[in-house]
Amino acid sequence: MENEKVQISDEEILHIAKLARIKLGDNEIQDYKKNLEEILDFANIVNSVDTENIGETIGVNENYNRFRADVVTNKEMRDKLLQNAPSQDEGMFRIPKVIS
Amino acid sequence: MIRDDYEMVIGLEVHCELSTKTKIFCSCPTEFGGEPNTHCCPVCMAMPGTLPVLNEKVVEYAVKAGLATNCSISQNSKNDRKNYFYPDLPKAYQISQYDKPLCNHGHVSIETPEGEKDIRILRIHIEEDAGKLNHDEYGRGSFVDLNRAGVPLIEIVSEPDMRSAEEAESYMRKLKSILEYIEVSDCKMQEGSLRADVNVSVRKKGSTEFGTRTEMKNMNSFRSIVRGINYEAERQIELIENGEAVTQETLRWDDISGRTFSMRDKEDAQDYRYFPDPDLVAIKLSDEYIENIKKALPELPESRKKRYMEEMDLSEKAANFVTSSKYYSNIFDEATEKCNNPKAVSNWLMSDIAKVLNEREEEADKIPFSGKELGELIELIDKGTISNSIGKKVLNELFENPKAPSKIIEEKGWVQISDEGAIKEVVIKVLENNPQSVADYKAGKDKALGFLVGQAMKETRGKANPQMLNKMFIEELKK
Numbered sequence: 001m002e003n004e005k006v007q008i009s010d011e012e013i014l015h016i017a018k019l020a021r022i023k024l025g026d027n028e029i030q031d032y033k034k035n036l037e038e039i040l041d042f043a044n045i046v047n048s049v050d051t052e053n054i055g056e057t058i059g060v061n062e063n064y065n066r067f068r069a070d071v072v073t074n075k076e077m078r079d080k081l082l083q084n085a086p087s088q089d090e091g092m093f094r095i096p097k098v099i100s
Numbered sequence: 101m102i103r104d105d106y107e108m109v110i111g112l113e114v115h116c117e118l119s120t121k122t123k124i125f126c127s128c129p130t131e132f133g134g135e136p137n138t139h140c141c142p143v144c145m146a147m148p149g150t151l152p153v154l155n156e157k158v159v160e161y162a163v164k165a166g167l168a169t170n171c172s173i174s175q176n177s178k179n180d181r182k183n184y185f186y187p188d189l190p191k192a193y194q195i196s197q198y199d200k201p202l203c204n205h206g207h208v209s210i211e212t213p214e215g216e217k218d219i220r221i222l223r224i225h226i227e228e229d230a231g232k233l234n235h236d237e238y239g240r241g242s243f244v245d246l247n248r249a250g251v252p253l254i255e256i257v258s259e260p261d262m263r264s265a266e267e268a269e270s271y272m273r274k275l276k277s278i279l280e281y282i283e284v285s286d287c288k289m290q291e292g293s294l295r296a297d298v299n300v301s302v303r304k305k306g307s308t309e310f311g312t313r314t315e316m317k318n319m320n321s322f323r324s325i326v327r328g329i330n331y332e333a334e335r336q337i338e339l340i341e342n343g344e345a346v347t348q349e350t351l352r353w354d355d356i357s358g359r360t361f362s363m364r365d366k367e368d369a370q371d372y373r374y375f376p377d378p379d380l381v382a383i384k385l386s387d388e389y390i391e392n393i394k395k396a397l398p399e400l401p402e403s404r405k406k407r408y409m410e411e412m413d414l415s416e417k418a419a420n421f422v423t424s425s426k427y428y429s430n431i432f433d434e435a436t437e438k439c440n441n442p443k444a445v446s447n448w449l450m451s452d453i454a455k456v457l458n459e460r461e462e463e464a465d466k467i468p469f470s471g472k473e474l475g476e477l478i479e480l481i482d483k484g485t486i487s488n489s490i491g492k493k494v495l496n497e498l499f500e501n502p503k504a505p506s507k508i509i510e511e512k513g514w515v516q517i518s519d520e521g522a523i524k525e526v527v528i529k530v531l532e533n534n535p536q537s538v539a540d541y542k543a544g545k546d547k548a549l550g551f552l553v554g555q556a557m558k559e560t561r562g563k564a565n566p567q568m569l570n571k572m573f574i575e576e577l578k579k
């Protein structure tokens with residue numbers, strides 16, 4: 001089964017860039033478009049596999065039910081966790097004001 | 101109330117923090133109220149190289165919740181990533197469930213003025229909570245506390261089956277009660293462990309199509325849910341009546357101004373790009389596993405209600421009230437066992453105890469005494485040791501400083517006077533002091549008797565046995 005070539009619009013590229021918090025210059029849109037189309041074409045090869053008699057796949061490998069017992073083992077380590085924070089105050093990360 | 105020719109369509113997404121000891125994907129404590137960032141580890145903070153491992157209790161509790169709400173349990177389930185940027189979400193994705201939630205298609209029943217009504221549940225899935233942002237009033241920035249990040253949640257999504265704010269409240273109360281009974285959450289709304297996103301739309305009565313809906317985020321009291329729904333419905337009707345359109349958007353309800361505000365920052369984030377989390381493996385549940393959880397479920401409110409009505413002869417209203425909360429129901433069972441007077445117990449719960457809680461704006465979990473103590477109080481009244489009005493004073497004491505009622509009445513000197521000689525003494529004194537009332541009574545004014553009994557009660561500070569007083573007054577007045 002031959003897949004049709006993927007086509008992405010400029011709007012879609014800008015939307016994806018916005019979701020990813022990437023600012024694109026006008027001249028970059030075409031580059032990203034070309035790259036993304038190639039990636040999607042590559043991934044689409046999977047669609048040509050005949051899956052008629054194959055059951056649904058859940059999970060990325062054969063493993064399942066890897067659980068943890070509900071027991072507290074972690075110790076407080078705030079100083080270590082905050083040591084690389086660019087800014088902190090009263091044991092919290094300080095960030096630019098978020099309007100709520 | 102909204103205009104007669106419209107009806108509301110309401111659906112709720114209820115988030116409930118599970119009362120596991122540890123977080124959903126790491127072994128940090130879930131306890132509420134710790135110093136900022138002290139219940140955190142590299143997993144909570146999304147440090148590079150960390151990996152999540154699912155807490156087995158989270159699966160168990162979610163299955164319990166599913167079974168208690170008549171859902172079918174998925175034997176094959178998985179976790180997915182929901183992607184969005186927000187500073188309270190360090191990984192920039194929330195691990196949730198998308199197309200394979202643990203529980204599907206359940207229902208709970210609520211009481212409405214028209215009788216019982218089923219509210220359908222679409223699904224229940226497990227996910228992690230986000231952290232908390234603290235805002236500084238001096239504008240020095242925002243402060244991130246990740247203690248709550250990774251606390252396990254179940255999200256219970258209803259179908260749009262509710263038609264009034266009252267129905268939404270009943271549904272929320274019913275869920276809270278069930279979740280408390282099965283002990284998967286403490287359901288403390290003021291601490292945010294039970295909260296709801298409320299979807300509201302309106303339509304002309306008789307119409308089968310849905311109107312455009314809006315969503316109010318993070319409502320955490322019954323009162324704001326009711327107010328928010330009524331406000332939103334009225335706002336939407338007004339727009340429609342003015343020929344304008346309702347915009348589908350996410351709103352924030354503000355309790356102080358009693359209004360909703362648009363949360364524009366959430367508008368662009370609707371594209372969550374869910375995909376299976378490759379760091380986690382599938383969840384497969386055997387029939388045996390599900391059956392074992394089912395067998396271990398405690399008695400649920402529906403069944404308790406039936407038992408109270410059939411075996412204890414409570415009215416439907418009383419049985420509904422007593423089973424509305426695990427705390428009421430447990431106190432009821434304990435008190436009834438002690439005093440063997442179920443009707444009196446339900447009356448005390450419904451009237452005096454509920455009244456105090458109402459005044460304090462508290463829920464049943466805040467009752468500071470046990471059923472044993474309430475049972476003893478009722479026993480003391482039934483035996484005639486104290487009068488009903490002293491009983492009410494004992495109840496107030498139980499709220500202030502709970503201890504055995506027999507101890508309270510002993511310490512306060514509240515034992516009812518049932519000694520004939522002592523009562524006679526009071527009766528004669530009252531008669532001597534109130535010649536006018538005596539004359540009135542003899543002239544046929546029966547009301548005067550009530551006044552005299554009242555005076556005697558006052559004289560004994562409520563401790564005289566009222567039946568004996570009555571009898572003795574009549575006897576003396578006949579002389």
